[in-house]
Amino acid sequence: MDIKLRFINRSLDGNRSEVVIYQKNQAPNMASLAMAWKVIRFCGRDCFHPFAYPVGFEVCVVDGYGNFSPRVRAENGQLLKLQSTPSGSRRLVRSGAASASNEVDVLNDLDQGAMNVCVFKDGRMVGAKNAVVPGQKAVFQYPPVLWIGVASQIAQGDAISSAVMSSADTELSLLGVASADIVMSGGGPGEGSTPYEFNLDSIVRI
Structure with missing residues (x-):
């Protein structure tokens, strides 16, 4: 069963951020590439971007x-x-x-x-x-966990570099979730800007 998700931008930087979503292979002693599974661009404040996470x-x-x-x-x-x-x-x-x-x-x-x-x-x-x-x-070994963050100059399908992985490092567990919103907040121009945050909201459990 697919998990239904919505990315919602409630940050203070308009639609300038590029958001990357990826997974990490959790198999022990198995070095493999993590790829930019989804990149969300130009999603304005209070706008949303729906997508699905398949189990298979x-x-x-x-x-x-x-x-x-x-x-x-x-x-x-x-x-x-x-x-x-x-x-x-x-x-x-x-x-x-x-x-x-x-x-x-x-x-x-x-x-x-x-x-x-x-x-x-x-x-x-x-x-x-x-x-x-x-x-x-x-x-x-991909448990239902997503990593998400703000990145630049990365395209869907690109390998995730160590630099991107260190900055786009918010972990969101989807275990037992049927649907949820992924809400981005923070950001903004100038000295008053705050770090970006990503949280699950409106969670519907299986």
């Missing part, structure tokens, strides 16, 4: 030539394998259970060739693990 994922792989496989839907607890077909193409297939019920595992089951594994939510990339070699697994 879509997964695909990318080879060294920039070719993307078809996306496969996945849920927590599933293992996907990248295999060759008789025609020579490569595809992801569901193949049993993951190592843990709160993660998605993707195994490179090819004889040769490293692959990048990409994870999508609502059609937008949320994370990636590069250079997964044959016999190796990419493990993704």
Whole structure:
């Protein structure tokens, strides 16, 4: 079930801020990229921007030539394998259970060739693990938690740099939430400006 969200701008800086929303892969010992899952621009004061957070994922792989496989839907607890077909193409297939019920595992089951594994939510990339070699697994663990903040010069789909991650660091848990508003406050011009704040409001529980 999708979680219905609304970003509402109640800050004092008009519509000049760019807001980035992303997730972090919580799988232990799995270094992977966090991507700018959603970037909200030009949302004026007291205006809102609706969007949905899906519980499930879509997964695909990318080879060294920039070719993307078809996306496969996945849920927590599933293992996907990248295999060759008789025609020579490569595809992801569901193949049993993951190592843990709160993660998605993707195994490179090819004889040769490293692959990048990409994870999508609502059609937008949320994370990636590069250079997964044959016999190796990419493990993704995304609890219902968003990180949000104000950033500049970042586009949807960009990798989140350490600088952006250190500034866009408000954590919002969506555990048990059916719908909610994400309210941005603070900001403003001159010496009287205050730090931006992001809070959940109008929460409807499952």
